Amino acid sequence: MESPELKDLVDSLGEGQGAHSAGAVGEIHAADIATALLDVAPSGQALLLAILDDEKASEVLALAEQPLLEGLLERLDPGRLVRLLVAMDPDDAADVLEELPDDARQAAVALLDEDTRRSVTLLGGYEHDSAGGVMTTEVVAVGSNETVTSALGKLRDAEQVEAMGSTFVVDPAGCLVGLVDLKCLLNADPDVSVGSVMESDVLSIDAEADQEDAARSMGHYQLTSLPVVDGSGVLMGVITADDIIDVLEEEASEDILRLAGTGVTHPTAERLLTRLVARAPWLSVTLVGTFLAGMLIEWVETNWFTLPVLEGLGREFKSLLYFIPLIGGMAGNVGSQSSTIMVRGFATGEVDPLRPGRVLPGELILAVAIGIMSGLSVGAAIAVVHSDQSWLGLVVGVALPCAVFVAGLVGTLVPFACHRFKVDPAYASGPFLLTLNDIAAYVIYFSVAVVIMGALEVGGLGSA
Amino acid sequence: MESPELKDLVDSLGEGQGAHSAGAVGEIHAADIATALLDVAPSGQALLLAILDDEKASEVLALAEQPLLEGLLERLDPGRLVRLLVAMDPDDAADVLEELPDDARQAAVALLDEDTRRSVTLLGGYEHDSAGGVMTTEVVAVGSNETVTSALGKLRDAEQVEAMGSTFVVDPAGCLVGLVDLKCLLNADPDVSVGSVMESDVLSIDAEADQEDAARSMGHYQLTSLPVVDGSGVLMGVITADDIIDVLEEEASEDILRLAGTGVTHPTAERLLTRLVARAPWLSVTLVGTFLAGMLIEWVETNWFTLPVLEGLGREFKSLLYFIPLIGGMAGNVGSQSSTIMVRGFATGEVDPLRPGRVLPGELILAVAIGIMSGLSVGAAIAVVHSDQSWLGLVVGVALPCAVFVAGLVGTLVPFACHRFKVDPAYASGPFLLTLNDIAAYVIYFSVAVVIMGALEVGGLGSA
Numbered sequence: 001m002e003s004p005e006l007k008d009l010v011d012s013l014g015e016g017q018g019a020h021s022a023g024a025v026g027e028i029h030a031a032d033i034a035t036a037l038l039d040v041a042p043s044g045q046a047l048l049l050a051i052l053d054d055e056k057a058s059e060v061l062a063l064a065e066q067p068l069l070e071g072l073l074e075r076l077d078p079g080r081l082v083r084l085l086v087a088m089d090p091d092d093a094a095d096v097l098e099e100l101p102d103d104a105r106q107a108a109v110a111l112l113d114e115d116t117r118r119s120v121t122l123l124g125g126y127e128h129d130s131a132g133g134v135m136t137t138e139v140v141a142v143g144s145n146e147t148v149t150s151a152l153g154k155l156r157d158a159e160q161v162e163a164m165g166s167t168f169v170v171d172p173a174g175c176l177v178g179l180v181d182l183k184c185l186l187n188a189d190p191d192v193s194v195g196s197v198m199e200s201d202v203l204s205i206d207a208e209a210d211q212e213d214a215a216r217s218m219g220h221y222q223l224t225s226l227p228v229v230d231g232s233g234v235l236m237g238v239i240t241a242d243d244i245i246d247v248l249e250e251e252a253s254e255d256i257l258r259l260a261g262t263g264v265t266h267p268t269a270e271r272l273l274t275r276l277v278a279r280a281p282w283l284s285v286t287l288v289g290t291f292l293a294g295m296l297i298e299w300v301e302t303n304w305f306t307l308p309v310l311e312g313l314g315r316e317f318k319s320l321l322y323f324i325p326l327i328g329g330m331a332g333n334v335g336s337q338s339s340t341i342m343v344r345g346f347a348t349g350e351v352d353p354l355r356p357g358r359v360l361p362g363e364l365i366l367a368v369a370i371g372i373m374s375g376l377s378v379g380a381a382i383a384v385v386h387s388d389q390s391w392l393g394l395v396v397g398v399a400l401p402c403a404v405f406v407a408g409l410v411g412t413l414v415p416f417a418c419h420r421f422k423v424d425p426a427y428a429s430g431p432f433l434l435t436l437n438d439i440a441a442y443v444i445y446f447s448v449a450v451v452i453m454g455a456l457e458v459g460g461l462g463s464a
Numbered sequence: 465m466e467s468p469e470l471k472d473l474v475d476s477l478g479e480g481q482g483a484h485s486a487g488a489v490g491e492i493h494a495a496d497i498a499t500a501l502l503d504v505a506p507s508g509q510a511l512l513l514a515i516l517d518d519e520k521a522s523e524v525l526a527l528a529e530q531p532l533l534e535g536l537l538e539r540l541d542p543g544r545l546v547r548l549l550v551a552m553d554p555d556d557a558a559d560v561l562e563e564l565p566d567d568a569r570q571a572a573v574a575l576l577d578e579d580t581r582r583s584v585t586l587l588g589g590y591e592h593d594s595a596g597g598v599m600t601t602e603v604v605a606v607g608s609n610e611t612v613t614s615a616l617g618k619l620r621d622a623e624q625v626e627a628m629g630s631t632f633v634v635d636p637a638g639c640l641v642g643l644v645d646l647k648c649l650l651n652a653d654p655d656v657s658v659g660s661v662m663e664s665d666v667l668s669i670d671a672e673a674d675q676e677d678a679a680r681s682m683g684h685y686q687l688t689s690l691p692v693v694d695g696s697g698v699l700m701g702v703i704t705a706d707d708i709i710d711v712l713e714e715e716a717s718e719d720i721l722r723l724a725g726t727g728v729t730h731p732t733a734e735r736l737l738t739r740l741v742a743r744a745p746w747l748s749v750t751l752v753g754t755f756l757a758g759m760l761i762e763w764v765e766t767n768w769f770t771l772p773v774l775e776g777l778g779r780e781f782k783s784l785l786y787f788i789p790l791i792g793g794m795a796g797n798v799g800s801q802s803s804t805i806m807v808r809g810f811a812t813g814e815v816d817p818l819r820p821g822r823v824l825p826g827e828l829i830l831a832v833a834i835g836i837m838s839g840l841s842v843g844a845a846i847a848v849v850h851s852d853q854s855w856l857g858l859v860v861g862v863a864l865p866c867a868v869f870v871a872g873l874v875g876t877l878v879p880f881a882c883h884r885f886k887v888d889p890a891y892a893s894g895p896f897l898l899t900l901n902d903i904a905a906y907v908i909y910f911s912v913a914v915v916i917m918g919a920l921e922v923g924g925l926g927s928a
Contacts, residue, residue, distance in 0.1 A: 027665075029685060031684045031685050031686070035684075063686075152650065155646065155647065155650060156647065156650040156651055158647060182619065182646065183619065183620065183622060186616065186619060186620040187620055201491075203493075212811070215709065216812070216813045218706065218709055219706075219709040219710060219713055220495045220499075220813070221493060221495050222495070222527075222706045222709075222710075223706060224688060224704055224705055224706050240688055240705070241688055241704070241705030241706050241708070241709060242682060242683075242686045242687060242688050242705050244705070244709060245679065245682055245683040245686075245705060245708055245709070245712065246683060246686075248709065248712045248713065248716070249683055249712065251811065252712070252716035252719075252720070252811075254888075254890065255716075255720060255807060255808070255811055255890040256716070256719060256720050256723065256890075258888060258890035258891040258894060259720065259723070259724075259800075259803075259804060259807060259890050259893060259894040260723075260894055260895070261891075261894040261895035261896075282891075282894065282895040282896065283895070285895065285896060285899070286895050286896075286898075286899045289896075289899050289900075289903075290899055290902075290903065293903045297907070324788065324906070325792075325899070325902050325903050325906055328789075328792065328902060329895075329898065329899045329902055332796070332898060332902075333895045333898070333899075336723075336894075336895075339723075340723060343719060343723060344719070347676065347715065347716075347719055348680070349680045349684075424718075424722060426718065426719040426720075426722035426723050427722040427725075427746075429723060430722060430723040430724055430725040430746065431724070431725035431746040431747070431749065431750050431793075431797045431800075432725075432746065432749060432750075432753075434750075434793065434796060434797070434898075435749070435750045435753050435754060435789070435793045435797075436753075438754075438789050438792060438793055438796075439753075439754065439757045439789050442788070442789055443761070
């Protein structure tokens, strides 16, 4: 789906030229332009949007994701913004408006024509992830008393061509009462009422319902479109199956990445800091949790009773044991975050399985950052709690970044290796990797302990 | 989506009656019938299928998933099977035929009318997960020289109403050359050629391409339908967005569950043995891997050099250390398998987040089975390898089932608890659970060791 024209264009934009390419870029699909813009500097992005005609520019804006969209909006003059919003589907316009700062949004809404304003205000009122939030209001609805001829006329004038396979039928109050498919309209006597040929058994969904419910309904009943109604049954819009593709991809990404303890991160599109922040919360929970667990075991062991198996062990050695889960847990989590991000990236097309070099540096920088920060904090915490055992803080503080780095490296590369050898990366990246990282962490931890304890001449093992 | 009629019907089928409900069940959507049949005994399933008219029965058969479909086919007489196959979309018919034993399939294909036979033979030739495997061959195609009137006539007679929003245009050789949407046809001069009003810039996909590529294309370009062509550009069929919903759900389930080291399992629909087999391979890898790793560390430690930190430790204690990764790894894996299956089940609607009682027994039985089998094997292996330390085999053999049982319990219940307290189960089930199970396994292991070593009076700790 990458065209040579697009590559030329992006290159010329990189050099500050490109205004002469306006003709060529008009031929390229807006979705490809939006993707290509991710590789272009902000000034180039604005330049490209400027040379596109309104129709294409509105499509690009509607398809742009968060960070790109924000950048484009910042550099767009208000007059053109309004023109582009009017040219979009109202549901896309409502999404774009949501990205604007409050005052800019109000200014833009005030300049819209009344139809568009009503639609975006209505759509803006729904949660982003509700049925109302993903529907489009451009739906063909005919009254049940209208004739077949009049229904075909409405189809002829409709703006939305996506969901035209079926037309929804409403009563005088606007409530959804049925559905009539195109084949039926084309075959029916032109003068009979739509109500007499419609199917009255029509599934719909409440506008407040979760978008996941809409997706599940459409999957379960194999629908290409699902009408959306308000609490009293009035037809508000329609969800088409292509909207649901986005919903499903988004929900699946969310679930997969959250199971690996990271927010949704786009490994090629987002700043490293954003990705660090997405991954940090659960790593912190693991770090604090395993640290406290270690402390608890030590406290129980010291104050309540000495486990017979541990009896006779040197205090130094026992202290080492308390932090095994911390090292293993952190390495396991960082590794499975990296591998899960890769596996999901392969599935959504965001990561090229043939080019590990594009993502590896970023993942390693993140692993180093996570390792150093967590190593420093735990090392310091141990040195404070065990003020007489600062060597232990040093051991954990050194072993943790090493284990995390190895886990990040292995976690990133194993999915690529699997792809290379035609093993499903998802299969091999899960438990296999976790076990590998667990064992590696365990070996690294004890090796670091041996070296540091040897160097500092900490010992007394076995001397109870 | 559950109707009271359906519930009554299922109940009456359970009692061996229900033939009188034929009228009522005709009103129910085939997708709901297929779902409800999962709760009915095989004889009841066959009875229900028998009372449905051919149209509804063919829909149910087309929607039935693996184990149900197999059961239904076993009890279906060949004559009716052929009638139902002809009534289905050819892509569904091809999928159903694939489930039949070779001889039954050949017999059924021989009885099909020529059109259907050609379609299913063509479709059956494609990989199940290729674009050709998910497309339908019922596509409206018009020649570029035909008039608009003739194109509208073809639409009027079309069997497939799903993808009618746009009509594909082909040249005399059958190659795809363009697309014309319905609005355009309705507005065009009836006597001009379709070629003069069509859009020639049409995206298509090769029939051999992966279904994931089709899904990605449709998502990226926001398409409701995607034409499928063969190597020379001849139009073979069309993929509609609702087919892609299934593809995406299937692919996402595969990725999510494989990351957790289990094949696709349907926690409410499949036999326990099937689910055990799906989960076993990676658990075995973990078990053998961590066992060998433990042995390796011991061998290095015994034959190469004694780690200074371990110097002075009793042999018994050192032996205990070698199996920490095994216990932690197994508990971690079983726990994340259970939690991932729940999280995915919530997302696909297969597991009711309000009724943990429906799935908990199954998960616990599996955990017990996995725990006992792995405990016995590892325990025995240790007793063989360390014939003088059979107490160690006993410790690991007892601790492993305990840790795995706790992990299965916690892994199953945490997602339900998260749902209850409105935390995203995916978020909380990942690293949090892993850490929890790691710590629990560690504590269980040492506690079991204390009890068993105490009881057997194994000791000598600290006596180098």
